[in-house]
Amino acid sequence: MVIPELFSSKLIAWYLRHQRDLPWRQTRDPYKIWLSEVILQQTRVKQGLPYYYAFVEKFPTVFDLARAEEQEVLRLWQGLGYYSRARNLQFTARQIVAQYNGQFPDSYKDLLKLKGIGPYTAAAVASFAYKERVAVLDGNVFRVLSRLYGIDTDIASAAAKPLFSGIANRLIPTKDPDLFNQAIMEFGALQCTPANPDCMFCPFHNECEAFLTGRQAQLPVKSKKGNSRIRYFHYVIFRKDDRGGMRKRDQKDIWNGLHDFYLLEDAALLTTGELMAAEPLLPWTEAVAVEEESVVYTHKLTHQQVQAKFWHIRLNEAADVDKVARDFGLTFVESAQAHHLPKPVLIDNYLKKRVFSLSL
Ligand code: SF4
Numbered sequence: 001m002v003i004p005e006l007f008s009s010k011l012i013a014w015y016l017r018h019q020r021d022l023p024w025r026q027t028r029d030p031y032k033i034w035l036s037e038v039i040l041q042q043t044r045v046k047q048g049l050p051y052y053y054a055f056v057e058k059f060p061t062v063f064d065l066a067r068a069e070e071q072e073v074l075r076l077w078q079g080l081g082y083y084s085r086a087r088n089l090q091f092t093a094r095q096i097v098a099q100y101n102g103q104f105p106d107s108y109k110d111l112l113k114l115k116g117i118g119p120y121t122a123a124a125v126a127s128f129a130y131k132e133r134v135a136v137l138d139g140n141v142f143r144v145l146s147r148l149y150g151i152d153t154d155i156a157s158a159a160a161k162p163l164f165s166g167i168a169n170r171l172i173p174t175k176d177p178d179l180f181n182q183a184i185m186e187f188g189a190l191q192c193t194p195a196n197p198d199c200m201f202c203p204f205h206n207e208c209e210a211f212l213t214g215r216q217a218q219l220p221v222k223s224k225k226g227n228s229r230i231r232y233f234h235y236v237i238f239r240k241d242d243r244g245g246m247r248k249r250d251q252k253d254i255w256n257g258l259h260d261f262y263l264l265e266d267a268a269l270l271t272t273g274e275l276m277a278a279e280p281l282l283p284w285t286e287a288v289a290v291e292e293e294s295v296v297y298t299h300k301l302t303h304q305q306v307q308a309k310f311w312h313i314r315l316n317e318a319a320d321v322d323k324v325a326r327d328f329g330l331t332f333v334e335s336a337q338a339h340h341l342p343k344p345v346l347i348d349n350y351l352k353k354r355v356f357s358l359s360l
Contacts (some may be wrong), residue, residue, distance in 0.1 A: 002207050004149060008173045008180050010203045015183030018043070018190060023184065030129035031062045031103035034117075037124045038089055042080045045189075051080060056234070063102055065093040065259055078279050082267040087274065088116040108134045120325035122355060126180070133177040137167030138163070139187025147192060150209025154223045159272060178354060218322065233308040234264040235277055235347075238332075239291070240315045245330035246338055254301060259341040262328045263309070268305060269296065287319040294354065299346040 019025070022045065024036035035055050039048045049296050054076055059065040065073070068088060077086035092114055096104060104125065105111045111122035119137075128133035135141070142155045147166050153160050191198050199211045210216045238245035238261075246259050264270075264278055272293050276285055294310040313325060326331060333341070338351060 002171075002204075004171045006160050007204070011183045011187060012176065012179050014203055016163070019186055020180070022188075023056075023129075028129050030125050031061075031065075031107075032056060032094075033128045034104070034121065034125050035089075037121050038052060038085065039080070041121075042085065043281065048268055051076070054162055059321070061102070062093050062104070066088060066097040066102075071282065073160070074277060074279060074282070082269045084266050084270065084274070092116040104129070105132050108132055116193065127178045127181045131176075131178050133172055133174060135165060135172045136181040136185065137165055137168060138188075139167060140185045140187055141193075143194065143220050144184055144188045144192045146217060147197070147210035148204060148208050150213060150215065150219070152221050155220045156222050228312050229303070229307045230307060232266050232269050233306050234266065234270055234306060234330075235310045236258065236262040236264065236275070236281070237310060237312050238262065238288075238315060238328065239312060240319070240332060241261070242336060243332040243334050245325065245328065245331050245332050246341060255344045256307075257342070258266065258347075259338075259343050260347045262330060269309060272311065275311060284319075284324070288313045288315055294350075297346060297350065299344075306346065308350075311352060 005119075005316055011092065022036075024033055027033065028289070034046070035164070036052050039051050043051070055065075057078060058072070059068060066113055070087065073086050074319045075089050077089075080086070095116075096102060105113065106126075107130070108122050108126040111117050111125055112119065114257075117125075123134045124135040125303060127136055142160070142164055145151065145164055146155065151163070153163055155164070166193050169309070195217075198215050199205050199208070199216065202208065202211070205211045210219045247262060248259050249255050249257060264275065264281070266278075270278070272290055275281065290311060291314050292312040298312075299308060300304040310332065315321060323331060324330065343351070
């Protein structure tokens with residue numbers, strides 16, 4: 001049986017011996033903690049470190065980030081994907097400067113009032129910067145608690161959040177709640193890992209339900225339904241005279257081997273302005289003209305739903321078609337050729353409706 005006081009003291013002792021030395025753990029600056037949390041939602045610690053250093057160096061304070069050119073922020077973000085998150089980051093920075101005089105709100109409740117800061121990030125900033133006693137719930141915490149208590153509630157279900165949050169908030173101590181949060185996340189990342197948790201050398205193996213019943217591999221439960229996700233596809237149809245740029249998909253992803261157009265995927269639907277500000281379209285702004293932006297098309301697949309928009313972009317006289325083809329991995333084809341290429345249904349339907357009428 002897990003006794004909260006014993007659990008937290010053993011967990012913190014484990015953390016003090018095993019923790020990784022990470023720069024955002026050496027600061028109480030809410031701005032830097034927030035930056036690190038946003039970056040770590042995009043990538044793993046090792047890959048996120050250079051981005052964190054680059055952001056802190058280029059924008060040492062929330063004021064610097066707020067007054068930066070959007071393009072500078074996007075360039076620094078390049079490689080992390082989901083450009084809308086970089087824009088949200090700057091939006092939040094501007095909000096903090098404009099409405100809070102550059103001071104981060106100092107409680108979980110007030111942090112949640114900021115656009116772009118959700119419950120996870122608000123809890124992390126409130127805890128790590130201000131030592132507020134509020135539990136941080138990430139995938140690591142769900143895993144550790146579900147194994148420790150032998151909970152088989154689907155962690156993707158609506159019931160999971162209040163259940164796990166209730167347990168975590170009972171376990172978190174009044175003294176050093178920030179250390180507890182760091183510790184439980186680090187414990188999930190290093191010891192109670194998704195595959196092959198190190199149970200033999202775990203300080204909790206005498207009370208861990210999953211270990212005692214041999215169910216480490218079955219916990220946590222995450223339903224397939226929870227994996228169903230919405231993806232936002234932004235298709236750019238480069239057009240020159242009567243030809244359009246098409247691309248053969250070769251990533252380990254849906255529609256591998258089929259043909260579509262240049263694709264920019266993001267965390268949300270973009271406007272034309274946002275699309276043109278994204279890498280790698282940004283350097284081409286002068287050489288192209290946006291002719292048309294489509295409505296949103298919804299395409300359902302087994303475990304995901306694609307929401308797609310199409311932009312017709314005409315290359316001007318000076319544009320080097322070969323360079324566009326190289327830079328974007330395209331082949332320029334005529335309408336009849338496009339018709340014969342194997343394509344996903346979404347692309348095929350779109351071509352039938354729109355591009356042929358515009359004589360691609
Ligand atoms: S005993 Fe194994 S499954 Fe249980 S908390 Fe420790 S590492 Fe995780």
